[in-house]
Amino acid sequence: xxxxxxxxxxxRYKEDVETRGKPFHxxxxxxxxxxxxxxxSVIVALACVWYFTSGxxxxxxxxxxxxxxxxxxxxxxxxxxxxxxYFFFLFYLLRIFKWPESVVLGTVGIPTIALILLFALPFMDxxxxxxIVRRPVALVGALLVIASMGILTYKGATAEExxxxxxxxxxDEWVQEQGLxxxxxxxxxxxxxxxxxxxxxxxxxxxANLGAPDLSDIGASGQSAEELAAYVxxxxxxxxxxxxxxxxxxxxxxMLLGTFLAESTGEGGGE
Numbered sequence: 001x002x003x004x005x006x007x008x009x010x011x012r013y014k015e016d017v018e019t020r021g022k023p024f025h026x027x028x029x030x031x032x033x034x035x036x037x038x039x040x041s042v043i044v045a046l047a048c049v050w051y052f053t054s055g056x057x058x059x060x061x062x063x064x065x066x067x068x069x070x071x072x073x074x075x076x077x078x079x080x081x082x083x084x085x086y087f088f089f090l091f092y093l094l095r096i097f098k099w100p101e102s103v104v105l106g107t108v109g110i111p112t113i114a115l116i117l118l119f120a121l122p123f124m125d126x127x128x129x130x131x132i133v134r135r136p137v138a139l140v141g142a143l144l145v146i147a148s149m150g151i152l153t154y155k156g157a158t159a160e161e162x163x164x165x166x167x168x169x170x171x172d173e174w175v176q177e178q179g180l181x182x183x184x185x186x187x188x189x190x191x192x193x194x195x196x197x198x199x200x201x202x203x204x205x206x207x208a209n210l211g212a213p214d215l216s217d218i219g220a221s222g223q224s225a226e227e228l229a230a231y232v233x234x235x236x237x238x239x240x241x242x243x244x245x246x247x248x249x250x251x252x253x254x255m256l257l258g259t260f261l262a263e264s265t266g267e268g269g270g271e
Contacts, residue, residue: 009128046064049062049063049064050062050063050064050065050067051067054066054067055067083156085153085157087156088152088153088154088155088156088157089149089152089153089156090106090107090111090156091156091159092152092153092155092156092159093106093107093110093152094106094107094209095156095159103209114145117141118145121137121138121141124137125137125138167192167193167197167205167206168189168192168193170192170203170205171185171188171189171192173203174188174202174203175188177203178203178263178264178265179263180260180263180264181259181263183255183256183259183260184256184259184260184262184263185260186256186260187256187257187258187259187260187261188260190249190253190256190257190260191257191260191261194246194249194257196215199212199243200212200213200214200215201214201215201216202214202215202216202264203216210242211242212242212243215261215264216264216266217264217265217266218261218262218264219261219262219263219264219265220265220266223261223262224258224262225255225258225259225261225262226255226258227258228257228258228261228262229251229254229255229257229258230254230258232246232249232254232257232258232261233245233246233247233249233254234247
C-alpha cells in the first residue's frame with residue numbers, strides 16, 4: 001500500500017513538473033548566477049568602502065573600521081587567544097569536557113552524532129507533509145539544534161578566561177609557599193601573565209588540559225633554570241609536539257621563567 005502511494009505521488013510530481021514546472025536550465029542556473037553576482041558585488045562594495053574611507057595610519061578608522069592596527073607583538077604576555085565566533089560552541093564544549101577523560105566526547109563524539117542525525121533526518125521522516133506543525137520530529141530536532149548551538153555559542157562568547165590580572169593576584173601566595181627569590185617572583189608573574197595556566201595547574205590553580213602536568217613541584221626534578229628555560233623556549237626539541245614554543249619571550253624572560261620553575265619544589269617548598 002505504501003509503495004503504491006509513493007508511486008502515485010511520484011507520478012503526480014512528474015506530471016506537475018511537465019505541466020507547470022520550469023527546467024533547471026536556464027531558469028535555476030540564471031537565478032543562482034544573479035544571486036552569486038549580487039553577493040560578490042556586495043562584498044566588493046564593502047571592501048571598497050572599508051579601504052577608501054580608512055586612513056593610511058595605523059588605527060585610523062573609517063566607516064567599517066581601520067585599514068590596519070598596530071603591529072602584532074610576538075613577545076606579548078597578556079594576549080588571550082580566542083577562536084572565531086563560529087567555533088564558540090566547540091570552545092565552550094572544551095570547557096565542559098576536560099582532558100583526558102571526556103574531551104574526545106566533547107570534540108568528536110557530540111559533533112559527529114549531531115551530523116549523523118542531521119543526515120539521517122530526511123530518511124527518518126519521509127512523509128510528504130510540508131506543513132511544519134505536522135512534522136513534529138523535524139520541528140523538535142530543528143528547535144533543539146538551534147537552541148543548543150545558540151546557547152553554546154553565547155556561553156562561549158561570554159566565557160571569562162583565566163585573566164592575567166586574576167592569576168597575578170596569586171603570585172604573592174606562590175612566593176610565600178615556595179620561598180621564591182626576587183627573580184623567581186618575576187618569573188612567577190610572567191608565568192601568570194603568559195597564559196601558562198590555560199593548560200597547566202600550579203598550587204591548585206589553573207586548568208589541566210591536553211595532558212599538561214602540574215608544575216607545583218617541577219623544580220624537584222633537579223633540572224636547572226637554564227635547562228627549564230631551554231625547554232620552554234622550544235619544547236619540540238625535547239619531543240613535546242603539543243606545547244607551543246615561547247622563544248619569542250626573549251632570553252631574559254625565559255631565564256626568569258626557568259628560575260621560577262626551578263624554585264618550584266612543591267607545597268611548602270620554601271620552608
